[in-house]
Amino acid sequence: MRARRLTGSVAAIVVLSLTAAGCGLGGSDGGEATAGGCKVDEGNVGSGKLTGDVKGDITFQTTNVKKDFGDYFNGVIKAFEKANPDTKIKWIDDPGDATFTQRLVADAQGCTLPDVVNINVNTAIALTKNGYLLNLDEKAPDAGKPFTDAMWKSTTYADAEGNKVHSVLPWYSGGILQTFNTELMEKAGLDPAKPATTVLGLFADAEKVAKASDGDYYAFLANPQHHIPAHWQQMGIEVLSSDGKKFTFADDPKTVQWVEAMTSLYKAGGMPRDSLSSTQDPANVYGQGKLVYGPTNPNFLRFIQQNNPTVYEKTGVAPYMLDALGHTVGAPQYVGVASTSKNASTALAFAQFLTNAQNQLEWAKDPNVVIFPSTTESLKDPFFQKVEGTDPFSEARKIVADDRQTSTADEIALTPGELNAIVAQIQLAMQGKKSAQDALDEAQSKANELIEQGS
Template identity: 65%
Template structure:
């Protein structure tokens, strides 16, 4: 499972540019061949027609670091699917979820060996859709949207190489966004754990208090802005891109410069480890060691802490992430996509839909070791998701996410890795003191627009 700000067994952020040369979708040529992302495929996988064919054959299903904790559940799902569809065989690949995930996924796609069914986040889906490697599920099955909450289905829209919006994913689950923090470290800095800030800049002010009190003994958060762009801006309702997604607009909002100024100030004052500015590491390890006050904003982060550092888990508090003027969660769900390069696409699509149906989503989201919520209307009507009790970190996270889902819009800006990296690199220069915040934001927007015009 890949998602911005997810951590532990549920963590990774796409940071590698997917080369799209020669990619895209095309129908049959004069010799009857079709292609997807530069790979030769069955003509039924691309174009405007509904996917037809028997649900049979071998397919691969890729997750990230789930076998240890959820092996029994997914083995059961696979067994049930194979029993209901004689002649099918699902091979489950559980990726370790290390920092090379993106490069390996890109290599698989370009080698035409992408897993038939794969869990992706919005960043990965954006890149793979643009390059033509994912099946357009809405076209291949016009009824694919029926089980899902409309907001979540809408969030599964991505743009292909021509700029057309296509549905290349099925919404799988959503986790909301929360603050996780070490109550002891906050109290030492004079920050009240019972009163989470209501604005992003209010959170930054708390980071500053921690920096002054810690004096380098511990830190508030990690420095690399890749974890916060465009997530922070989404929460502040700073529009990173224009409505059509063809141009960058974040520099038009004066709060963007103020945000960069805060990041530079916090880095200089020691709120963040100096060596974390360009590191791809998330806060999980240092938080579990009691060296970072704020953990991941993913609710399931508490599971990682409980497993790896029970003593820190006992000190962990969970609060509402500041949403500024928005007043609701903006996080998009996780997705299940089908490779357009699949040799048994009917079976792959059938399994993807089976995995994400109401019955299986409800069953998995009820697991006591994870704080996630389903994306189907039927599942969310289950009493389990309407009422959450208890005062432990897991229960507190469930309560907050359940409340968020009442007004959730599933809005999230989708940036290509190239555009995100261009913005991040300019913010890093400002944080190092090599540029003013104003100049960094101006240059970031210019570089982002150049890449958007190039189709990157």
């Protein structure tokens, strides 16, 4: 699995806390155990399988799903409580905004982390590093059985000693594929039946769009944040050192090639001039019929179908450009169990119930959501194996479902600070104010400063 680590402002918060509270997992002569500085039941930490009765109260936290999927989650909770009459689950739903990780880290430092919590990659990094999540390899050695081998093997994070451990259960994720306006492709002299299969091949096609469009339409938006680090990883660029302690992307000539391709396309008019630093949503611009290439998330197709049906009818889909990284699941979501839980056995049982094949499949079948499960049995269901229809969304679901059994979680998740530091320098190169190499060197230096601030 590609290295991930805690950086930026989140790291600073954690480091300050650990200086005062102690780090990682441990015990004392009096038999008390600690996790991230919090006193916990001895059975929650160290070696040995978690034991204990499934009973008592726990808190379960999701991220921004209550409004649209309240009935589903209430049903899961009710079913678990019925099967385990001595349990009670309190459900809370976090809005999942930009300060999500910081808030959860603060909860963990205050020894009030929810017993079962829905988290993303960056949050999993922070909580695992500081001992706030159960080590499932020790506490539930069979926890990985329901999940696809590729997903389970690639879902590990470093603990306080730097050891890679399983600290979360894989849950749902989106998918990654190409979407494009077939009519505009044909206008540019491209064959929609033969989309690009490599990242640099995509840029070659985009140059043809620039030459043919004369500003009436574009290949895609110019802001590099839409493509980093996905393009780099597919090109086989080592974004981070193997230990995850420093960025190394500027040392690879392929990164220079990528920046030069972005710069050339921008100068040729293949991207809107005003989109270089804009935060506008590519989905909206694509829906206006102004972009050849749309977002890579299948859920985007539902948006276009509902809001721009004419453009939807012209939309084609194809597998993502798979140079080196291969198939990845796309924005994975996880479920972690707090090592600080007073009812860890109940929390673990509920986390496993929530992520089992039956419950994952039930949610994936909801027509109001476009998600893919992480369990082998869910993916064997006809819902994924016998997708009917030739419309863009049906085709997209076929593509993602076909690769899902072997898709991994091997995606680097940059913090907002890291991404901004890198993008700012590449924007200067695209404007002709710096060479590609100088921009990358400066981007790498600034991004590494953020790592050092959290080291």
